[in-house]
Structures are given as C-alpha cells and as structure tokens.
Amino acid sequence: MNLLFSLCVLCVTFRGLCEGAGVLVDDLLNAPVGGKVIFTTTLTPPVTITFLLWTFNHDNIITFNEPMNTTTPGYEGRITLFISSGSLELRNLSLNDSGDYAVTISATKAHTGSTKLRIYEPLSNVTITTSSPDLVEFNSSFRLSCSSSGSSLSFYWLNGSSEVTASDRVQLTGGGSNLTISNVTRYDQGTFRCHVVNPVSNGTSDPVHLSVSFGPENTSLNLSPTEHYYEDGSNVSLTCSAVSRPPAHFQWIGDKLSGSGPKLTLLNINMNQTGNYSCQAFNNITMRNQTSQPAFISVLKRISGASVKSTTNQAVEGNSVNLTCEAAGPVFSRQWMKDGSYLIPTDNMTLNSEGSVLSFQPLKKTHSGEYSCRIMNPINSVEADYTLVVNYGPESLQITGPREINVKHTLTLTCSADSTPSATYTWLLNTREILSNSAVFTKDVTEFSDSGSYTCTATNYVTRRTTAHVLFVTGNEM
Structure with a gap:
C-alpha cells in the first residue's frame, strides 16, 4: 500500500477556517x-x-x-x-x-x-512597569514596559480606548512590549493599559495612570465687584487663576499688599490704596511661574459740601462777576444749568477749563436767574444752587399825568422807572423839593402857584445811579 503525504501551508490561526x-x-x-x-x-x-x-x-x-x-x-x-x-x-x-x-x-x-x-503556553500575569512617574510637559520622557508569561506574545498599547501607534515622539520597541514617549505634552497623559494576545489566549494589564504636569499659563486677576472706580471705605475681592497641573500656588505682588492664596480681600479701602495689583502663579513640580497682567484699582471719596459762591453780594449790570462751583472730594466734571436748562455760555459769559468758574464780563440784566452747578465723579454727584440778581437802573424814567389842569382840581403825577431793586423817588417843583420816597405826587386842590416844572428823580441805592424826568404843568382858570 502506498502512503501519500502532503505539506499544508499556514492559513489562519484558529481552527476550522480553511481546508487541510x-x-x-x-x-x-x-x-x-x-x-x-x-x-x-x-x-x-x-x-x-x-x-x-x-x-x-x-x-x-x-x-x-x-x-x-x-x-x-x-x-x-x-x-x-x-x-x-x-x-x-x-x-x-x-x-x-x-x-x-x-x-x-x-x-x-x-x-x-x-x-x-x-x-x-497561555499568557498570564500581564503587568506594566514605568520609569517616569513625575512628568513635566516638554521636559520629560517616559517609558512603559509590559511583561507577561506565555509564548508567542503580541503586545498592544491603549490610552483610554484608543490604540497607541508609533510616531515621531512615540516609539514601540521590544516587539511592542516597550512604549516610549519623548517630550511629553499634556495631551499624552491618560490611563494606559497593555493588551497581550497569542493564538490561544489574551489578557490586559491593570491600568496605569500617567499625569503630565504643566503650566502655569493664562494667569489672570479678576476683581469683584468689577468697577472702574471704588468708593472709599468699600471692600474689593481679588481672585487669581491659572491653568496648571498640579494647581498653582499664588503670591500677591505689590507695595500695598502681601499674602498668598488664590483670593485676597481688601477691606475698607482708602484712596492711598489706589494703584496696580498683580499676582504670581507658581507650579512646584514644573518649577515655572507666571505673573498676571496688573489690575488697576482706583479709590475715590464721595463728593460733599457743594456750593456756588459769587465774588460780590450785589451784582450790578455792567460790572464783572464770577460764580465759583466748589465741593469737597475728587471732582471729575461739573455741569451748569440756568433756570432748569443746560447752560450755553454766550459771548460775554465764559467757563474756565475745569468748569469751576462761570464769569460774566460784563453783566447784563438778562443774566439774572437760578443757577445750579452739578459736581460729579464716578462715585456720586452733588448739586448747589445760586440765585443771581443783577441790579440795574433806574432807566426808562417817565412821569405820567396832565400837562394842564384847572385850578381848584386835583393834580396827580406818577413817576416810574425800570430798576432792580426798585428805585426811590423825589419830587421837585421848579427847584424846590416837594415830596420824597413816593412814586406818586398828589395835590388835592390846585392853585395857580402849582404851575411850573415838576421834576421826578429816581435813585437806585445799590447801583447808586440816579436819573430825572421833567414835566411842565400849567394851571387854567375855571
């Protein structure tokens, strides 16, 4: 009997998938x-x-x-x-x-x-050893070695659920049992496992977590509340943050403060604490530090004691007068109003550069009115009022009454003038004073001797100005 033998070529690694x-x-x-x-x-x-x-x-x-x-x-x-x-x-x-x-x-x-x-031989005891537990971004490399009992082993590395493949920084050596990553970044960290297979068994190691230290970076300083200006006596919280692993330690920098920790509270601040504040973040693993951009804190007091003062108590038309707006505390701006409307200076009205002095050169009677000055800073505003009375006259003096009158009748003459304050009046007949302190002259029963030149003199005791008007009256026989 002839015995026939033939040699089979390898097909797959599991039974039943190809013909013998x-x-x-x-x-x-x-x-x-x-x-x-x-x-x-x-x-x-x-x-x-x-x-x-x-x-x-x-x-x-x-x-x-x-x-x-x-x-x-x-x-x-x-x-x-x-x-x-x-x-x-x-x-x-x-x-x-x-x-x-x-x-x-x-x-x-x-x-x-x-x-x-x-x-x-079935595999067992799949384990990982690592050479670099403390990793610093850009400065460190690490190596993981996988070992297992068994024969004809194949090694695969997983980071999370993703397979690790070779690249410029990633090397797989020793038949894949050694994983080396150079110049690690934060994105290399994760939970690594080694998966081992042979044709008859497979196994996975316990996970090894590798953490990469990095930072600090993006160090920033935030203020609470966030204000452009803070009122004297208020509280301000400063919070420092940074992207860092492990979490950064913080140190506060400045001549006006000291301390450590991510938060600093300034209590009952005053104007002397106005200035720049910053913090420094430090990572004690990477040995790196970064300082935040400075945050400026401006402390202001409230404005108080506003007033408007004049250079004279008796403003007279034609003279020059200054109204000065003053207050205690830091003043940022002033706003003038007249009679409830925003003031628009005219040609003979000027404001100095700070807006604190309103000048009239010269005064006009139309400048009389209610003036108010609002003094402002970012914390508060106050307002002060002033009534400006422009004294003028007397002017437009006139006498009203008859130029002719019958004897035995009543003569009434009235004198009037524009004046602030009101003028006082004196009456003369020809050159003789016949009445004072009255705008009205009355003669109940006239005689021929009452004919003549009647002069009314008006006097303003503030402006110290006087004007006169003459009326000729003639008596007639009935």
Missing part, C-alpha cells in the same frame, strides 16, 4: 498547553476503514489494521481514535506536541492528509 491538506479538514491547529485537539477528517461516518496510520513528525502515534490498533508508548490515555471517520483526539497537550501530523487511511480507496499543530 488531503483528507484532513484543517491545515493548521492551535491549542494551549494542557488542552486538547481533534484532528478531523473529511470522511462521513460510517466508513469501513481497513487500515489507518497516524504519525507525528514521521513517527507513528497509532496504527489500525483491522481488527486491531496499536498505540505508541507515551500516547496511551492521551488519544482517542474515531474509527468510523478516522479522526483523532489528542489530550493533555504539551509544548512538545507541536509539529507535523499526517494520516493514511485505507477504505474503499486510499486517503492521505497532513496538518500542523502549534501548542502555546
């Missing part, structure tokens, strides 16, 4: 140490087999020659022959069972086949 050579189903079988394997033929039971021979690396394992079979020493109790199909089961596998298996079967016709068996 000749009468055998599989051309390659993988099995673990201590496990079992079945070499399956393509023959469909029942088959009448008259002769069968199984060999391992060309050495006989079992021979069947109807009606007897012979098992090679060392295989007793480890093999079972299925004579209905010629298949063979091999148990209690060891690494020494790896090799080439072949079968020759004689039934209605001759069948031969061959396959390969690979025995692997």
Whole structure:
C-alpha cells in the first residue's frame, strides 16, 4: 500500500477556517498547553476503514489494521481514535506536541492528509512597569514596559480606548512590549493599559495612570465687584487663576499688599490704596511661574459740601462777576444749568477749563436767574444752587399825568422807572423839593402857584445811579 503525504501551508490561526491538506479538514491547529485537539477528517461516518496510520513528525502515534490498533508508548490515555471517520483526539497537550501530523487511511480507496499543530503556553500575569512617574510637559520622557508569561506574545498599547501607534515622539520597541514617549505634552497623559494576545489566549494589564504636569499659563486677576472706580471705605475681592497641573500656588505682588492664596480681600479701602495689583502663579513640580497682567484699582471719596459762591453780594449790570462751583472730594466734571436748562455760555459769559468758574464780563440784566452747578465723579454727584440778581437802573424814567389842569382840581403825577431793586423817588417843583420816597405826587386842590416844572428823580441805592424826568404843568382858570 502506498502512503501519500502532503505539506499544508499556514492559513489562519484558529481552527476550522480553511481546508487541510488531503483528507484532513484543517491545515493548521492551535491549542494551549494542557488542552486538547481533534484532528478531523473529511470522511462521513460510517466508513469501513481497513487500515489507518497516524504519525507525528514521521513517527507513528497509532496504527489500525483491522481488527486491531496499536498505540505508541507515551500516547496511551492521551488519544482517542474515531474509527468510523478516522479522526483523532489528542489530550493533555504539551509544548512538545507541536509539529507535523499526517494520516493514511485505507477504505474503499486510499486517503492521505497532513496538518500542523502549534501548542502555546497561555499568557498570564500581564503587568506594566514605568520609569517616569513625575512628568513635566516638554521636559520629560517616559517609558512603559509590559511583561507577561506565555509564548508567542503580541503586545498592544491603549490610552483610554484608543490604540497607541508609533510616531515621531512615540516609539514601540521590544516587539511592542516597550512604549516610549519623548517630550511629553499634556495631551499624552491618560490611563494606559497593555493588551497581550497569542493564538490561544489574551489578557490586559491593570491600568496605569500617567499625569503630565504643566503650566502655569493664562494667569489672570479678576476683581469683584468689577468697577472702574471704588468708593472709599468699600471692600474689593481679588481672585487669581491659572491653568496648571498640579494647581498653582499664588503670591500677591505689590507695595500695598502681601499674602498668598488664590483670593485676597481688601477691606475698607482708602484712596492711598489706589494703584496696580498683580499676582504670581507658581507650579512646584514644573518649577515655572507666571505673573498676571496688573489690575488697576482706583479709590475715590464721595463728593460733599457743594456750593456756588459769587465774588460780590450785589451784582450790578455792567460790572464783572464770577460764580465759583466748589465741593469737597475728587471732582471729575461739573455741569451748569440756568433756570432748569443746560447752560450755553454766550459771548460775554465764559467757563474756565475745569468748569469751576462761570464769569460774566460784563453783566447784563438778562443774566439774572437760578443757577445750579452739578459736581460729579464716578462715585456720586452733588448739586448747589445760586440765585443771581443783577441790579440795574433806574432807566426808562417817565412821569405820567396832565400837562394842564384847572385850578381848584386835583393834580396827580406818577413817576416810574425800570430798576432792580426798585428805585426811590423825589419830587421837585421848579427847584424846590416837594415830596420824597413816593412814586406818586398828589395835590388835592390846585392853585395857580402849582404851575411850573415838576421834576421826578429816581435813585437806585445799590447801583447808586440816579436819573430825572421833567414835566411842565400849567394851571387854567375855571
């Protein structure tokens, strides 16, 4: 009987996925140490087999020659022959069972086949060791080494759920068991695991968390409340923040303050504390520091005691007068109003550059009115009022009454003039004073002697100005 043998080419690493050579189903079988394997033929039971021979690396394992079979020493109790199909089961596998298996079967016709068996030690104890627990961004490199018992091991690295692949900074050496990342960044940190496989088993290490220290950066200083100006006596909280791992330590910088920590509260601040404030963030792992941009705190007092004062108590038309707007505290601006409307200076009215002095050169009677000055800073505003009375006159003096009158009738003459304050009046007949302190002259019963030149003199005691008007009256006989 001719024995036919053929060599099978490797197809896949798991049983049952490709055809074996000749009468055998599989051309390659993988099995673990201590496990079992079945070499399956393509023959469909029942088959009448008259002769069968199984060999391992060309050495006989079992021979069947109807009606007897012979098992090679060392295989007793480890093999079972299925004579209905010629298949063979091999148990209690060891690494020494790896090799080439072949079968020759004689039934209605001759069948031969061959396959390969690979025995692997199952993996266990997958562990990671690391060389660099403390990592500083841009300054450090780290190496992770994966180890496992077992045979024919393949290594894969995971960061979270993503597989780690080689790049300019990432190196995989030692068959993938060593992972090295140089010049680490914060984006390299994470939870690393090593996944190990061989054809008969797989396993994953416990996770190793690597943290990369970085910063501080983006150091900033915030004020609460946020104001352009703070009132004297108020409280201000300063908070310093930075992007840093581990969290940064903070130191406050400035001549007017001291302390550490991310928050500083200034209580009952005063104007002497006006100035720039900043903080410095420090990372005690990276040994780096960064100082914030300065924040300017301006402290102001409230304005109080507003007043408007004049350079004279008696303003007279034609003279010059200054109204001065004053207050205690820091003044930022002033706003003048007259009679409830915003003041628009005219040609003979000026404001100095600070708006504190309103000048009239010269005064006009139309300048009389209610003046108010609002004094402002960002904290508050106050207002002061002043009534400006422009004294003028007397002017437009006139006498009303008859120029002719019958004797024995009543003569009434009235004198009037524009004047502030009101003028006082004196009456003369020809050159003789006949009445004072009255605007009206009355003669109940006239005589011819009442004819003549009537003069009314008006006097303003403030302006110290006097004017006169003359009326000629003639008496007629009834």
